[in-house]
Each structure stands twice: as structure tokens, then as C-alpha cells.
Amino acid sequence: MRKRLDAVFIILIFLAHIIILIPHVEASYSANLTYYIEVKENANATIKMIFKADGSGIGFVSLPLFEKYTVNVTTGSVEWVKYEDISVFYTNATFKFSGKPVEMIISYEFPYASLISGDTAWFMSNYILASPNFNVFVEVKLYGLNSEKEIRFWPYHPVERKGNIFVFHIKNPLLDNRVIIEYKLANEVPTISHEKTIGETKVVVHVAEYYRDIADKVFYAFEKTYDDLKYVFRDLPSKLDFECYLPELNDLTALGYVKERTIDVGAEGPIYLNLALIRFKEGFVEETTIHEFVHLALGRLGVSSKREIRWFHEGMAEYLAIKLCNRSGIDVSDYVETHREAVKVLLKEYDGDLSFIIDWEYNTPLIRLYYSASYYIINKTAEKYGGLAYIRKLVSEIDRMGGLESNEDIVKAMSNAANEDLSQQFREWGFPIKEKENGVVSNGENDKILRVLHEILETLVVVAAIIVIILIAIVILLIRWFTKRLKRPPLEYASDIYQF
Numbered sequence: 001m002r003k004r005l006d007a008v009f010i011i012l013i014f015l016a017h018i019i020i021l022i023p024h025v026e027a028s029y030s031a032n033l034t035y036y037i038e039v040k041e042n043a044n045a046t047i048k049m050i051f052k053a054d055g056s057g058i059g060f061v062s063l064p065l066f067e068k069y070t071v072n073v074t075t076g077s078v079e080w081v082k083y084e085d086i087s088v089f090y091t092n093a094t095f096k097f098s099g100k101p102v103e104m105i106i107s108y109e110f111p112y113a114s115l116i117s118g119d120t121a122w123f124m125s126n127y128i129l130a131s132p133n134f135n136v137f138v139e140v141k142l143y144g145l146n147s148e149k150e151i152r153f154w155p156y157h158p159v160e161r162k163g164n165i166f167v168f169h170i171k172n173p174l175l176d177n178r179v180i181i182e183y184k185l186a187n188e189v190p191t192i193s194h195e196k197t198i199g200e201t202k203v204v205v206h207v208a209e210y211y212r213d214i215a216d217k218v219f220y221a222f223e224k225t226y227d228d229l230k231y232v233f234r235d236l237p238s239k240l241d242f243e244c245y246l247p248e249l250n251d252l253t254a255l256g257y258v259k260e261r262t263i264d265v266g267a268e269g270p271i272y273l274n275l276a277l278i279r280f281k282e283g284f285v286e287e288t289t290i291h292e293f294v295h296l297a298l299g300r301l302g303v304s305s306k307r308e309i310r311w312f313h314e315g316m317a318e319y320l321a322i323k324l325c326n327r328s329g330i331d332v333s334d335y336v337e338t339h340r341e342a343v344k345v346l347l348k349e350y351d352g353d354l355s356f357i358i359d360w361e362y363n364t365p366l367i368r369l370y371y372s373a374s375y376y377i378i379n380k381t382a383e384k385y386g387g388l389a390y391i392r393k394l395v396s397e398i399d400r401m402g403g404l405e406s407n408e409d410i411v412k413a414m415s416n417a418a419n420e421d422l423s424q425q426f427r428e429w430g431f432p433i434k435e436k437e438n439g440v441v442s443n444g445e446n447d448k449i450l451r452v453l454h455e456i457l458e459t460l461v462v463v464a465a466i467i468v469i470i471l472i473a474i475v476i477l478l479i480r481w482f483t484k485r486l487k488r489p490p491l492e493y494a495s496d497i498y499q500f
């Protein structure tokens with residue numbers, strides 16, 4: 001009897017365990033998390049996150065690191081367990097909750113939710129991250145929407161629309177971290193031209209009225225690096241125009257650009273900056289400003305924008321932007337780190353052969369490697385031969401040559417600035433640089449060429465001497481032959497020969 005009771009007891013405990021375990025596997029609650037994002041007239045937004053659950057459990061959401069947020073638990077209880085930073089701007093906050101029901105409201109401000117240029121707007125949500133067993137929705141209310149015009153969405157279409165309100169169901173809150181909407185405005189937002197004279201240059205930034213910040217950052221970057229830019233390029237343009245453009249839906253790869261035509265005619269601009277930079281970490285607007293300016297400055301020196309030597313443009317732009325920002329105390333550590341990692345891959349996987357950059361390609365997932373390889377060549381050479389002083393010499397060499405059109409030109413200019421022939425180094429990087437094609441580059445090289453010329457001359461003298469001896473021999477033989485002939489009776493046709 002006792003034994004049977006024991007057996008029943010064991011079975012009961014076992015069943016109890018299963019009953020306790022099953023809900024743990026399936027989650028012992030139902031939970032909804034909805035983000036209400038309201039974009040206001042000034043393109044800033046307010047975010048209200050409403051979490052509702054029935055039961056108890058543990059979960060996580062992303063919260064901003066810099067914006068102050070308020071947490072209001074209206075029913076049930078919530079306990080914050082830990083915070084793990086997931087980016088520069090967001091932390092992953094884990095919390096325990098219990099109650100039937102639980103309701104928690106988290107609110108915060110979200111600046112530059114929409115980016116605007118003229119009558120076009122681009123909205124990108126905050127970083128969305130939540131437990132996979134939360135049912136997550138994002139409701140976006142847009143100010144000034146022109147409903148007549150096309151609206152584009154990413155990564156998916158809304159599940160519901162009420163006028164200017166769009167509701168998205170986030171199917172995978174671990175991976176689908178953003179909602180992007182590209183739309184037109186009923187009324188255009190005026191563009192303001194912010195002006196500032198820095199040194200001898202009048203810098204003008206044209207941007208929609210809500211984004212004065214980006215103009216201030218451009219001025220700051222140019223002010224901080226002005227003396228170095230002046231040192232390197234000597235002559236800076238009297239006017240510099242910056243214009244801002246919107247990202248292409250979900251493409252945030254191109255942070256700035258200068259048109260090829262602007263480079264090829266050596267014009268003073270404009271430089272185009274991606275307005276999305278205003279939402280990037282400190283240092284990105286500044287780095288991009290200097291990077292794009294270098295393209296312009298090289299264009300003024302006659303460095304062609306053609307594909308074959310595009311790497312030189314990008315390498316110089318990256319090197320100077322990073323170098324000058326660093327010297328000015330602007331944080332560009334992310335750039336340095338990205339290049340360092342990429343260079344490791346390049347030297348290992350490509351075995352140091354960097355010649356792929358001659359066939360420059362912007363539309364490739366490997367684009368970072370192109371930039372890093374170009375940066376690596378300029379950085380390594382410049383740092384070996386004097387840093388900024390080397391670049392200053394290189395600039396005057398380019399100026400003296402009237403610009404650069406080919407890789408041979410680049411090797412020549414870089415060699416002259418280094419006062420050393422760099423052909424062999426470029427050959428090691430896989431560049432098809434032919435022997436003795438780069439002209440006279442240094443004193444050492446001069447001697448070598450003179451020695452070769454001397455050897456050729458010596459050979460020529462010997463060959464000439466042999467030819468002269470042979471000729472003399474032929475003449476002697478001919479004279480003998482004629483003397484013999486004279487002794488013979490003259491032929492009739494021979495009379496002409498002896499007339500003189």
C-alpha cells in the first residue's frame with residue numbers, strides 16, 4: 001500500500017512538473033507592445049510605447065540612451081532587471097512583469113523623426129527591438145502628408161491605414177528594427193541658406209528650416225580643420241556650397257557626394273550631404289564634410305574623376321578627413337576601426353594585392369573594402385614620408401604636373417613627393433606599373449638611368465668602330481680591284497668612269 005501511494009505521489013509530482021513546464025515553453029502570458037509615433041510639424045516626434053500583458057513573465061525592449069524617457073506603470077507590476085547597450089543610441093532593457101492585466105507607458109521625444117527637403121519627406125522610426133513573444137505594432141502619424149502622391153514603405157506595407165495614420169505589424173521584433181516611410185508633403189518646407197565666412201572661404205549650407213544643426217556641424221568641421229586644409233592645399237575656394245539630400249528609402253550607404261562634372265571642371269561645388277547624417281553619431285557629419293571637400297580640392301588641382309584613378313580620390317579624401325578630424329579633436333574612431341578591420345581582411349584574404357581598386361565599383365556589397373584599400377595605400381605612404389607635410393608636397397607635385405589622369409601619373413607624383421621611387425611598392429600592391437615608365441623620379445634613379453645610357457653609348461662606339469674598319473677594308477679592296485682593271489685594256493663602257 002505504501003509503495004502504491006509512493007508511486008501515485010511520484011506520478012502526481014511528474015504531472016505537476018509538466019503542467020508547470022509547458023506554459024514556460026509557450027510563455028505564461030500574452031503581451032502586446034505598441035509604439036505610437038506622432039511626427040509633428042517641425043519633423044520631430046513624440047513616442048509613446050504602451051505595453052499590455054496578462055500574466056507574468058520576463059521580456060525586453062529597446063530604450064534610448066540619450067533622450068529622457070518616463071515610465072508609468074498604471075496596473076500590475078514591473079521590475080527592471082538589466083540594461084545592455086546595443087548601439088550608440090539604444091540599450092536593451094530587460095524587465096519582469098506580473099499582473100492581470102499589466103499596463104506600462106513609456107514616453108520620450110524623438111528628434112528628426114522625419115527628414116524633409118522641399119516637398120519630400122523621409123521618416124525612419126526609432127530602433128525597434130522587443131522579445132519575440134511580444135506582439136509588436138508601430139503606429140505612425142505623419143504631419144502634412146499629401147495623400148494624393150505615392151507613398152513608399154520599408155520593410156513592409158502597413159496592415160492598416162486611417163488617413164495620415166499607418167499601422168505596421170512587426171513580424172520579427174528581433175530583426176525588423178526600423179520602419180521607413182517616404183512621402184510627399186502638402187506644403188513645401190522653405191530652404192534656408194546658412195552662411196558663415198571661415199578664413200577666406202564663404203561657406204553656405206542650404207537646408208530645410210528645421211535642420212540648422214547640420215549647418216552648424218559643417219561650419220564647425222570646416223573651422224576646426226581650416227588651418228590644416230590651408231596648409232595642405234594652399235589655395236582654398238572663395239565660396240563653398242553645401243546642399244542636403246534625402247536617403248533613397250532604405251539605402252544609407254552614400255553619406256555624401258560631389259558630382260563627377262564638378263570635379264572634372266574644378267568647380268567650387270556644390271557638395272551634397274545626406275540629411276540622414278543629422279541622426280548619426282558625432283563625427284559623421286564632420287568627417288563627411290572634409291571627405292567631400294577633398295574631392296572638390298583635388299578636382300581643382302586637375303585630378304580626374306575617372307574610374308581608373310577613383311581610388312586615389314577616395315583614399316586621399318578618407319586619409320585627410322580622418323587625419324584632420326582627429327587633429328581637431330573630432331571623434332572619428334569608428335572610421336579608423338572600420339578601416340583597420342577591413343585592412344586585416346585585405347592583407348589576409350587578398351594576399352596584399354589591392355589592384356582590384358583600379359576597377360572602382362560603388363555598387364557592390366564589398367564597397368567598404370574598396371575604400372579601406374585606398375585609404376590604406378595613402379595612409380601608409382603618407383605616414384611613412386611625413387604625414388601632412390608629405391600630402392602638402394604631393395599636392396604641389398600634382399599642381400606642377402597639371403593634374404593626374406592615370407595610375408602612372410599617381411605613382412610619379414607620389415614618388416616625387418616621397419623623393420623615392422615607389423614603383424616597386426605599387427607593383428607589390430598589384431598595380432600594373434611597367435619598368436622605367438615613370439620617368440626620372442629621384443637622384444638615385446637618375447644615376448641608374450645615366451649608367452644605362454653610358455653603357456648603351458659605349459656599345460654604340462664599339463659597333464661604329466667595327467663598321468668603320470669593315471668600310472675601310474672594303475675601300476682598300478675596291479682600290480686594288482680598280483688598279484688591276486686599269487692595267488687591263490679598257491672596256492667601252494668604262495670610259496665614263498675615268499672622266500674625273
Ligand SMILES: [Zn+2]
Nearest residue numbers: 291295314317
Ligand atoms: Zn568619396
